[in-house]
Amino acid sequence: MVAMYTVAGRQIGSHYLAIATLGATFGLPWLLTRGGSSKKSTTPPINASSKDEEKFIQ
Known part of the structure; x- marks a missing residue:
């Protein structure tokens, strides 16, 4: 099971946060x-x- 975090009122999985950070x-x-x-x-x-x-001129 993956840890879930609340970001801007939505539940986001930790693996998506890691991908976004990288x-x-x-x-x-x-x-x-x-x-x-x-x-x-x-x-x-x-x-x-x-x-x-x-x-x-030049």
Whole structure:
């Protein structure tokens, strides 16, 4: 028989509490540290009228 605990007015088995605790302990940090998509910093287009002007802007 499993021990039952009252959580938020409901009876929850200890094995479900253990699974939830382990999931939160290891799952949340893994999800939060996976890293996001690396977006490249894009610069606005250079509308130069000549190559010399483009080199000066860069």
